[in-house]
Amino acid sequence: MLVKKLRDTATLPTQGSAGAAGWDLYFDSDEKSYAKRRMTFIEPHQTKMLGTGIAVAIPEGYFGAVFARSGIAASKGLRPANCVGVIDNDYRGEIKVAIHNDSDTTQHIDNGDRIAQLVIIPYAYDMGIIEVDDIGDTERGEGGFGSTGR
Numbered sequence: 001m002l003v004k005k006l007r008d009t010a011t012l013p014t015q016g017s018a019g020a021a022g023w024d025l026y027f028d029s030d031e032k033s034y035a036k037r038r039m040t041f042i043e044p045h046q047t048k049m050l051g052t053g054i055a056v057a058i059p060e061g062y063f064g065a066v067f068a069r070s071g072i073a074a075s076k077g078l079r080p081a082n083c084v085g086v087i088d089n090d091y092r093g094e095i096k097v098a099i100h101n102d103s104d105t106t107q108h109i110d111n112g113d114r115i116a117q118l119v120i121i122p123y124a125y126d127m128g129i130i131e132v133d134d135i136g137d138t139e140r141g142e143g144g145f146g147s148t149g150r
Helices: 070-076
Strands: 002-005 023-026 039-042 047-051 054-057 062-067 078-080 085-087 096-101 107-110 114-122
Touching (some): 070 078, 096 114
Antiparallel strands (some): 062 085
16 A cells, blocks of 8 residues: 655554554644644544544555554543544545544543554445346345344
């Protein structure tokens, strides 16, 4: 995957282990804030857009799924606001993550902290849409939430 640093301070994505499915994304801010450290505060139940300082070229036939990191979610109550973000393969802007604070205390993120993980996933594309009067039936049929049991 091609990755471009948009700022000198940005950190390239990393994998935590040889078997890791995701690439860790790091917070990178060009704003000077608290005591001249680049950091940000997220108030309780607030959502804040955090930059990573990188842009990526995701291969055709794939998309980037931005998921929570379990460590920051468990220790600070922070997660992507939309739960799973989608980065289309034709997007070339900065990857940003909307982080939501589910906790009742103000949390902070330092420049260089891991804030989310990016998983590259194949998808069916260019398949088209065909309007029909009948889509057929299955054994499950129209059974929705909870219809398949526990």
